[in-house]
Amino acid sequence: MACYIGIDIGTSAVKALLIDENQFVLAETDVALPISRPHPLWSEQDPEDWWQATEKALRTLKDAAPAAYAATVAIGLSGQMHGAVLMDKADRVLRPAILWNDGRSHAECTALEHRVPDLGQIAGVPAMPGFTAPKLLWVARHEPETFAEIAHVLLPKDYVRFRLTGAYVSEMSDAAGTLWLDEAERRWSPEIVAATGLDPAVMPRLVEGSDAAGTLSAKAAAALGLDPKVIVAGGAGDAAAGGIGIGAVDEGDAFISLGTSGQYFVVNETYRPYPAAYVHTFAHALPGRWFQMAAMLNGASALAWAAQLVGEADIGKLLARVEATPAKNSELLFLPYLAGERTPHNDPYARGVFFGLDPATETTDLIRAVLEGVAFSFADAQSALATAGTRPKQMGAIGGGAKSPLWMKMFADVLGVQIVLHEGGAKGPAFGAARLAILAATGQSTASVCTAPPINATIDPDPAATARYAEKIERFRRLYKVLKPEFAPR
Numbered sequence: 113m114a115c116y117i118g119i120d121i122g123t124s125a126v127k128a129l130l131i132d133e134n135q136f137v138l139a140e141t142d143v144a145l146p147i148s149r150p151h152p153l154w155s156e157q158d159p160e161d162w163w164q165a166t167e168k169a170l171r172t173l174k175d176a177a178p179a180a181y182a183a184t185v186a187i188g189l190s191g192q193m194h195g196a197v198l199m200d201k202a203d204r205v206l207r208p209a210i211l212w213n214d215g216r217s218h219a220e221c222t223a224l225e226h227r228v229p230d231l232g233q234i235a236g237v238p239a240m241p242g243f244t245a246p247k248l249l250w251v252a253r254h255e256p257e258t259f260a261e262i263a264h265v266l267l268p269k270d271y272v273r274f275r276l277t278g279a280y281v282s283e284m285s286d287a288a289g290t291l292w293l294d295e296a297e298r299r300w301s302p303e304i305v306a307a308t309g310l311d312p313a314v315m316p317r318l319v320e321g322s323d324a325a326g327t328l329s330a331k332a333a334a335a336l337g338l339d340p341k342v343i344v345a346g347g348a349g350d351a352a353a354g355g356i357g358i359g360a361v362d363e364g365d366a367f368i369s370l371g372t373s374g375q376y377f378v379v380n381e382t383y384r385p386y387p388a389a390y391v392h393t394f395a396h397a398l399p400g401r402w403f404q405m406a407a408m409l410n411g412a413s414a415l416a417w418a419a420q421l422v423g424e425a426d427i428g429k430l431l432a433r434v435e436a437t438p439a440k441n442s443e444l445l446f447l448p449y450l451a452g453e454r455t456p457h458n459d460p461y462a463r464g465v466f467f468g469l470d471p472a473t474e475t476t477d478l479i480r481a482v483l484e485g486v487a488f489s490f491a492d493a494q495s496a497l498a499t500a501g502t503r504p505k506q507m508g509a510i511g512g513g514a515k516s517p518l519w520m521k522m523f524a525d526v527l528g529v530q531i532v533l534h535e536g537g538a539k540g541p542a543f544g545a546a547r548l549a550i551l552a553a554t555g556q557s558t559a560s561v562c563t564a565p566p567i568n569a570t571i572d573p574d575p576a577a578t579a580r581y582a583e584k585i586e587r588f589r590r591l592y593k594v595l596k597p598e599f600a601p602r
């Protein structure tokens with residue numbers, strides 16, 4: 113039986129899984145990744161770490177299911193979006209990769225908007241510091257010797273593809289997050305590439321996510337114990353790959369993702385940019401499809417941060433304590449902007465805030481406020497998408513945060529929408545990547561491969577709770593507005 117591998121180059125870990133042709137998961141593994149924050153606003157990783165973690169993950173899959181691993185016919189790649197990997201003409205990585213949650217390039221965003229006044233229409237979103245193009249302008253300005261050496265610019269998963277195949281290739285849904293893609297035409301925008309001071313020759317070749325992008329190099333095949341004929345599919349940025357995994361492929365299909373980051377994602381069958389509310393309108397990983405997305409920089413990572421702060425490594429245990437303890441301080445608010453925020457504020461300088469602490473406040477109140485604060489940022493996302501004309505009534509949920517029934521009930525109440533939990537929802541982007549590998553290798557139809565997994569639970573909103581939350585969300589919004597000037601650099 114033919115088997116397929118999905119690899120997701122996440123921020124916190126490389127995740128890999130091996131499935132058979134019926135999409136049954138035979139083995140899966142995570143390999144943790146370090147992240148470096150050498151200066152305020154900076155966020156970097158070493159691309160070599162992604163490759164080492166990928167090799168380790170594949171070794172684990174091989175050990176867990178040797179026969180199925182040997183029967184692999186295609187690999188799909190997914191990854192954290194927007195990261196800049198810069199390579200010289202000898203294929204050496206020139207500096208650490210600058211990640212999606214790096215906020216250093218605010219000034220360069222203004223410069224880019226100035227150079228390309230209709231940027232938001234072409235690229236589907238206004239310039240924001242997490243995107244790839246302004247990072248290149250930052251490198252040009254602050255590290256000109258490095259900029260002069262650039263021969264290839266790759267996204268995180270495309271760097272891993274380079275190590276697998278030796279080819280410089282990207283695909284639409286990840287290219288979408290660079291600001292260099294003409295989203296409607298699904299090709300690099302010569303105007304925006306030129307406005308970044310880059311030679312078009314540094315850009316990778318573009319394919320669709322469900323196309324074959326190449327096969328393993330002889331060197332990689334030998335190192336990994338795989339056949340050199342193994343196809344590497346285009347794959348997808350992690351947002352789109354999450355969509356493919358959960359079956360969000362048709363107009364109006366929607367889900368939230370609660371990983372390190374947070375996303376509110378809705379599929380469109382036409383390109384409908386709405387840059388005004390910092391909504392991202394990007395090419396999906398399937399030809400002729402796009403999506404609108406609100407992207408939040410602080411998803412379940414805000415909970416992981418709080419858990420670490422209160423000294424409880426087991427998040428499940430911590431949330432059980434929250435559930436069992438009545439709120440002592442229900443007025444407490446938390447602004448979750450630990451790493452700044454993208455939709456709807458475009459504010460890399462915003463930071464986390466607890467507001468309304470009193471002598472009765474307990475640890476469980478703090479954690480409840482963190483859960484609410486992240487959910488409220490999704491309410492802002494929902495409002496931004498509503499102004500863009502999109503208002504789903506039902507949503508799937510993926511990512512580590514979707515493992516918590518308490519949090520999912522809170523999301524249903526805060527958003528006033530039904531949340532649907534699919535079997536294996538937490539498998540997320542790696543599963544979507546494996547599905548793209550099936551499409552690339554077999555040419556089967558999207559409808560037959562990208563189905564919605566069976567439903568485990570549906571969570572309905574309680575209208576009374578939604579009304580109570582609406583008032584608290586208004587206070588949450590006012591608090592950010594009041595504090596915004598205080599976050600700005602002096």
Ligand SMILES: Nc1ncnc2c1ncn2[C@@H]1O[C@H](COP(=O)(O)OP(=O)(O)O)[C@@H](O)[C@H]1O
Pocket residue numbers: 122123124125370371372373412413414415416417427428431510511512513514515516519540
């Ligand atoms: N039981 C749980 N309930 C809620 N959230 C959880 C639980 N376990 C882990 N998490 C959260 O899941 C997050 C990781 O999610 P994941 O989708 O794996 O992220 P990424 O793809 O960005 O690496 C962590 O930040 C953590 O806060």
Ligand SMILES: O=C(CO)[C@@H](O)[C@H](O)COP(=O)(O)O
Pocket residue numbers: 122123124191192193194212213242289350351371372373374375407411
């Ligand atoms: O910035 C975005 C999407 O615009 C993030 O989705 C990153 O792509 C990384 O997310 P994680 O999967 O690591 O949370």
